[in-house]
Amino acid sequence: MREQIQCKTLTTWSALTALALACGPLAASAVEQAAGVLRRANVAMGAEGLQSLRYTADGIGYTFGQAYVPGQAWPKIDIQEQTRVINYDSGSMREDIAFSRGELKGGGGYPASGQVRNTGLVGGGYAWNIAGGNASLNTRALADRTHQLWVTPQGIIKAAMRNNATLTWTTRDGKNIALVSFTEPGKFSATAHINEAYLVEKIESVFPDAVMGDTRSVTTFSGYRDIAGIQFPAKIEQSQGGFPVLAVNVKTVERNVAADMPVPDAVRAPYVERVTADKVADGVWFLAGGSHNSVLIEMKDHLILVESPLGDVRASAVIEQAKKLVPGKPLTTLINSHNHFDHSGGVRAAVANGLKVVTQAKNKAYFEKTFATANSIAPDLLAKSGKKARFQGYEDKLVLKDATRTLEIHHILGNNHSETFAMVYLPKEKLLIEADAFTPGAPNAPAPATANAATVNLVENVHKLNLAVERIQPLHGRVVSVAEMYTAAKMNPR
Numbered sequence: 001m002r003e004q005i006q007c008k009t010l011t012t013w014s015a016l017t018a019l020a021l022a023c024g025p026l027a028a029s030a031v032e033q034a035a036g037v038l039r040r041a042n043v044a045m046g047a048e049g050l051q052s053l054r055y056t057a058d059g060i061g062y063t064f065g066q067a068y069v070p071g072q073a074w075p076k077i078d079i080q081e082q083t084r085v086i087n088y089d090s091g092s093m094r095e096d097i098a099f100s101r102g103e104l105k106g107g108g109g110y111p112a113s114g115q116v117r118n119t120g121l122v123g124g125g126y127a128w129n130i131a132g133g134n135a136s137l138n139t140r141a142l143a144d145r146t147h148q149l150w151v152t153p154q155g156i157i158k159a160a161m162r163n164n165a166t167l168t169w170t171t172r173d174g175k176n177i178a179l180v181s182f183t184e185p186g187k188f189s190a191t192a193h194i195n196e197a198y199l200v201e202k203i204e205s206v207f208p209d210a211v212m213g214d215t216r217s218v219t220t221f222s223g224y225r226d227i228a229g230i231q232f233p234a235k236i237e238q239s240q241g242g243f244p245v246l247a248v249n250v251k252t253v254e255r256n257v258a259a260d261m262p263v264p265d266a267v268r269a270p271y272v273e274r275v276t277a278d279k280v281a282d283g284v285w286f287l288a289g290g291s292h293n294s295v296l297i298e299m300k301d302h303l304i305l306v307e308s309p310l311g312d313v314r315a316s317a318v319i320e321q322a323k324k325l326v327p328g329k330p331l332t333t334l335i336n337s338h339n340h341f342d343h344s345g346g347v348r349a350a351v352a353n354g355l356k357v358v359t360q361a362k363n364k365a366y367f368e369k370t371f372a373t374a375n376s377i378a379p380d381l382l383a384k385s386g387k388k389a390r391f392q393g394y395e396d397k398l399v400l401k402d403a404t405r406t407l408e409i410h411h412i413l414g415n416n417h418s419e420t421f422a423m424v425y426l427p428k429e430k431l432l433i434e435a436d437a438f439t440p441g442a443p444n445a446p447a448p449a450t451a452n453a454a455t456v457n458l459v460e461n462v463h464k465l466n467l468a469v470e471r472i473q474p475l476h477g478r479v480v481s482v483a484e485m486y487t488a489a490k491m492n493p494r
């Protein structure tokens with residue numbers, strides 16, 4: 001008993017290491033040991049009494065989920081200014097970011113040139129964006145922003161302290177590193193690497209994502225210095241899903257700033273996923289009402305859905321609406337437009353509903369791999385269904401045909417938005433369905449000053465394939481005549 005007490009009251013770093021090595025069955029538990037390390041880190045990092053902080057940074061970032069090629073690096077952005085205000089007491093964060101595209105290829109919805117400013121918040125179980133003074137719910141950002149809030153240098157200490165973290169040891173360059181591990185239930189799991197100065201050098205974490213499932217993230221902090229009474233790194237680097245997402249230099253840090261971020265009423269209002277159904281042609285409906293929409297196509301004895309976007313919630317509402325529109329025929333097939341996570345976030349839910357997924361061959365290989373990774377942190381519909389994904393891949397063209405309808409799926413070649421981009425063409429209706437290559441502006445809005453290269457490429461693909469398109473049904477926006485595509489591309493019809 002005396003030895004046990006002695007083990008528990010050891011205080012220095014080397015004694016803690018010795019404790020782990022020597023005390024054996026009499027040692028304090030891994031949780032008690034972690035608590036000891038965390039108490040010291042809490043003091044050393046200046047996290048004790050820290051309710052909020054504000055830091056600014058600049059550098060480079062990358063847009064997670066918007067790779068040009070599925071399974072390859074996320075597209076680069078140049079960050080002119082990133083400001084984060086974090087309230088650790090309320091679990092809220094606001095990020096204001098000013099950035100521009102760092103490379104032309106890949107998604108993200110940013111203009112080819114010029115600066116973009118985004119404001120995103122998280123708190124109270126909600127994520128929301130602010131644009132033009134208006135707040136709008138952004139459910140899809142909740143998991144990522146919650147994770148980002150707590151994988152900050154002081155945030156990880158606070159999160160570990162409330163979650164019964166456990167301790168193991170490793171060495172790096174001959175120095176001891178304490179590995180403090182925990183799970184914030186339903187949100188993320190993490191291991192903080194704490195060095196002999198009780199500073200967090202690295203965080204390995206896992207957060208849930210609608211496409212990748214359990215997604216690995218590594219965040220490293222270097223160049224610690226004392227700023228405003230806390231230890232804060234000069235450089236923050238992060239990867240998600242195996243590729244970099246952030247490499248910024250910290251410019252300013254302020255401690256215990258005003259950080260009241262109440263959830264706006266508009267965000268807190270009861271939320272219903274709205275799916276409207278507009279008939280575009282006989283047996284063809286535009287399932288809209290969201291930021292990312294879908295098209296339902298009726299075949300002789302089954303139904304085909306084009307696009308299952310965003311995530312479980314949107315996908316489930318779209319599938320329900322599709323089944324309601326044509327109750328007599330089974331919904332059997334999903335056509336996915338491309339690899340970007342906003343457009344493919346509902347593919348897992350489609351699989352859970354028994355749909356076969358038709359997508360470009362490279363997407364097929366990628367989804368097969370990512371869907372094999374469980375979403376164990378926040379089990380999704382696919383995890384709960386226990387279903388295995390079925391895919392039909394194609395290289396450049398696939399025709400789905402029965403007695404009532406022919407439907408052509410074409411690989412859009414050479415587009416800078418995605419290497420695995422698809423468009424769907426209904427020859428009888430002369431209707432083209434596409435996402436992101438052309439998104440019409442508001443009715444009667446003037447055409448953009450410069451043509452979008454993705455739209456120019458879309459026109460080139462339509463010409464090369466001799467598609468007699470009369471109308472376009474974009475998955476963002478409204479059905480328009482083909483003339484609007486030519487106007488946007490600043491090209492002439494052939």
Ligand SMILES: [Zn+2]
Nearest residue numbers: 107108340436
């Ligand atoms: Zn896209």
